[in-house]
Amino acid sequence: MSAAQKPPVFSAFALAALLIAVLVPMAALLLYGLSGRWDRHWWPEAPTLRWFGEAVRDPRVQGAVLRTTALALASATLALICGALATIPAAIAAQLDPHPKAAALRRALDLIALLPFAIAPVVIAISALELFVGRWGGWLPLPLVYVAVVAPTLFPLIHKTLQSALAQLNAAALIEAGRTLGASDALTIRRVLLPMLAPALLAAFLLAWVTAAMEFAIANLLLGGQLELLQPLMNSLRNANGHQAAALMVLAFAGVGAVVAGVAALTRRWTAVDQPR
Amino acid sequence: MALNAGSAWRCAWPLLLLTGVALVLPFGWRAATIFGDCIGHGDGCAIGELTADGYYLEAAWNTLWLSALSALIGLLIGLGAAIALLRLPRMERPVTLLASLGANFSGVPLAVALLLLFGAQGVVTVSLQSMGLPPWIDLQGLGGLLLAYVCFQAPLAALLLIAPARMLDASLQDAAATLGAGPALYWRRVGLPLLLPSLVEVFGLLFANAAAAFATPFALSGTAAHVLAVRIASLVSGDIFAQPELSALLALILFAMLAAVLGLTRWLAARLRKGIA
Numbered sequence: 001m002s003a004a005q006k007p008p009v010f011s012a013f014a015l016a017a018l019l020i021a022v023l024v025p026m027a028a029l030l031l032y033g034l035s036g037r038w039d040r041h042w043w044p045e046a047p048t049l050r051w052f053g054e055a056v057r058d059p060r061v062q063g064a065v066l067r068t069t070a071l072a073l074a075s076a077t078l079a080l081i082c083g084a085l086a087t088i089p090a091a092i093a094a095q096l097d098p099h100p101k102a103a104a105l106r107r108a109l110d111l112i113a114l115l116p117f118a119i120a121p122v123v124i125a126i127s128a129l130e131l132f133v134g135r136w137g138g139w140l141p142l143p144l145v146y147v148a149v150v151a152p153t154l155f156p157l158i159h160k161t162l163q164s165a166l167a168q169l170n171a172a173a174l175i176e177a178g179r180t181l182g183a184s185d186a187l188t189i190r191r192v193l194l195p196m197l198a199p200a201l202l203a204a205f206l207l208a209w210v211t212a213a214m215e216f217a218i219a220n221l222l223l224g225g226q227l228e229l230l231q232p233l234m235n236s237l238r239n240a241n242g243h244q245a246a247a248l249m250v251l252a253f254a255g256v257g258a259v260v261a262g263v264a265a266l267t268r269r270w271t272a273v274d275q276p277r
Numbered sequence: 278m279a280l281n282a283g284s285a286w287r288c289a290w291p292l293l294l295l296t297g298v299a300l301v302l303p304f305g306w307r308a309a310t311i312f313g314d315c316i317g318h319g320d321g322c323a324i325g326e327l328t329a330d331g332y333y334l335e336a337a338w339n340t341l342w343l344s345a346l347s348a349l350i351g352l353l354i355g356l357g358a359a360i361a362l363l364r365l366p367r368m369e370r371p372v373t374l375l376a377s378l379g380a381n382f383s384g385v386p387l388a389v390a391l392l393l394l395f396g397a398q399g400v401v402t403v404s405l406q407s408m409g410l411p412p413w414i415d416l417q418g419l420g421g422l423l424l425a426y427v428c429f430q431a432p433l434a435a436l437l438l439i440a441p442a443r444m445l446d447a448s449l450q451d452a453a454a455t456l457g458a459g460p461a462l463y464w465r466r467v468g469l470p471l472l473l474p475s476l477v478e479v480f481g482l483l484f485a486n487a488a489a490a491f492a493t494p495f496a497l498s499g500t501a502a503h504v505l506a507v508r509i510a511s512l513v514s515g516d517i518f519a520q521p522e523l524s525a526l527l528a529l530i531l532f533a534m535l536a537a538v539l540g541l542t543r544w545l546a547a548r549l550r551k552g553i554a
Contacts, residue, residue, distance in 0.1 A: 014357020015372075018435055021354070021428045022379035025390035028400070032393055042404040078295070086289035093285035101282035105289060112296050114543075117482065118535045119304055120489035122506045123528040126513050127303035130521065135306075148299040155292065175280060185280040216384045216492035221510060234385045235496060242389070249386040253378065260377045264370070 026253070033247035051247035061233065061248060068219075068230040071143060072212035075150040080205045082151065083158035088171075088189075088197070091163055095172030109159060116153040121217035124149055129222055146222055150215060154208040161207065161267075165200030169193070203266040210259045214252075304532075311525045323522035333508060333523070337530055339419060340488050340505040347426035348434075348483035352476060354427070355434025359442035373439060379432030383425075384492030391416060391425055391497070417498045425497055426487050434483055441475035474549040481542030485535050505531045 032038055036046025055061055090109050093102040116124075128149045132140050171193055178188030194201075216231040223229060228236075230252060238245035315322035327333050358376075362369050394401050395416045402412045414420050445468050453463040491510065494502035500511040505527055512524035 011357040011361035014354045015361040017354045018358040018372075018376070018379075018431050021431050022375050022382070024394070025387055025428060026378075026382060028393045029386060029390045032389075038393070038400070039398060042400050042407075082292040082295050086292040089280060089285035089288040092280055093282050097281045097285075099282040102285060105282065105286055109289065109292075112292065114539055115296065115300060117485040117489070118532060118539055119300060120491070120506055120509075120528075120531055120535070122489070122491045122510050123304060123531060124300060126509065126524065126528070127307045128299070129513075131303040131306050148295065152296045152300045155296070189280070210381070214381055214384075216496075217506075217510075220492075221514070231385055231492065234389075238385070238389050246389060246393075249389065253382065253386065256381055257374075257378050260381075261374055264374055264377075 029246050030250050032243060033250045035243070051241075051243040052251065055244050055248040055251060058244075060228070061237075064228050064230050064233040067227055068213050071146060071150075071227075071229065072209050072215075074143075074147045075212040076154060076205055076208035078147060078151040079154035079158055079208050080201065083155045083204070084162060084201060087159050087162045088166065088193075091166045092171045092175060096175060112152075113156040113159040116156055121153065121215070122221065124153065125218040125221035128218075142223060142226055146218065146227075149222065150212050150218055153215075153218075154212060157207045157211060158204045161200055161204035162197070165197055165267075169196055199266045203263045206259050206263050206266075210256050214256065304528075307525045308529055311522060311529065314522060323520075323526040326520065326523050327526055333527060336503050336505050336508045337527070337534070339503050340531070341534065343419065343422055343426060343504065344484045344487035347423055347430045347487045348480050350423075350427050351430025351434040351483050352438075352480055354431040355436075355438050355479070356442075356472070356476065358431075358435045359438040360445075362439060363442060363445060369439065373436065376432035376436045376439075380429055380436055382432075383429040383490065385496040387425055387428055387493055388496035391421070391428070395421070395424075417501070419503070421497060422494055422502065422504070425493050426490065429493070430483050430487060433486060434479055437479045437482065438472075438475065441472055444471055474546040477542050477549065478546040481539050481546075484538045484542075488531065488535055488538075505534075 031044045033051050034047055034049070035044030036048050036050075038044040086109055090102075090105045094106045096102075128145055132138075132145045133142070174192055175185055175188050178185065178192065183191075214231060216235075219229040220232045220235070223232075234245055234249055234252070237248065311323060315324055358372065362372060393399055395412070395414050396402065397412075397416075399416075405412060414424060416424070449467065450463060453467055458466070489506060490504075491506040494504050494507050495510070500507060509524050509527045509531065512520045512527070
């Protein structure tokens, strides 16, 4: 290895800093959830699984988990259907069709994928609250408003995941091959493209689902006292019983970790299929 | 059905409709109400309240520098980690997984973890006290917010920079070394210029991520957190009395800030990629 291949010294420090910034808070939470008390010394005391057991059995927690899972599932499904329907044809059309309308659509979708970053979740929640609940008299069911408002904030994840998968597939060439063989575009999409995209679609869906489930601002401000979701529950629980709240957070993040690992395995599969190394 | 620009646009309609109704309509309606008020009533509108004292402008300023600084620190750590991983390919998978967990580890769980460590009764604070040392950081102050932001900015930056960093493969470094370029020259003339467009783009996303953050400052210091996102929310669900107009005006300021930074960084990144700037 030559001298030039050695990365700058600061990169090792940066990697260490990254690991500290991620691992130390998580470890603190885990230790707190596993200990009877941690307020007398610098070390935690009385190891126990009690808080985990209580967190799992608490009907308030169970209700919040169920509601969060269901609402996040609905938001992610809506985002995936609308997002896939927009992103997949737009990306292929941009390669197939030289018409400026195709390039315009691509730009429009990129802009829509940027919109949730420009309009902060707090602003989204309060604006929706004032218009849909305050102005329109609350005849819209609140869970429906929540799902509809959260779904567009998930579109960037879906857009990005599908776009990179489509870039690897060279989808336009597949459609053209199908046309040469006399297949309609719809048939090629249904029988060839969608099965190849299935892991990417699943990965995008899982990412969107986890992101929606871990959302705080909209859940807290829009649903407020009416429907308690997981993140707001964690926030109110921590004042009542910090240890149990920590146990609940550890469990929630174990779930997030499992899904994220699943997504990593899925995306690795579809990148590995296309680029054998 | 033939796939072309026209049919792709038709497929995108559900997404356009959803985004329009759930995101753009409430936000636009609220912005229009504010403008209507200000044109109708002259100086009785929210702009007067905004400029009456520096309180809310200070929140905007805090948001601006906290977001910029946490994005820069996150970028530095993320870039260093991504470069370090070039030499440690076996660590890439676990670090990527940890980083995606860390990027999601924000809001209530992060606040609880940091309070456990550095809060007034926190482990580190109490240990320092027993040694007769002053507390390391005031977690409820702006320094604490900066620390918390870096904890989720650094993993997000690493996550977004690992793929661009792969452009700097070993052959490039070998070629530079063969031509007599030392590590410093290589990084200054080859490595960083290649990464610069990605760095600029990721900075924009990190800035938006921090400026829009509501859960973390709210969970850390409640409504006392002096940043725009928390002010916007506390002005409608107010502790004392609600000022929805002022909240809407602050939301517009936050939007303008985010749109400017996102637009500018994307424009700059595109120019850098074309080699113009």
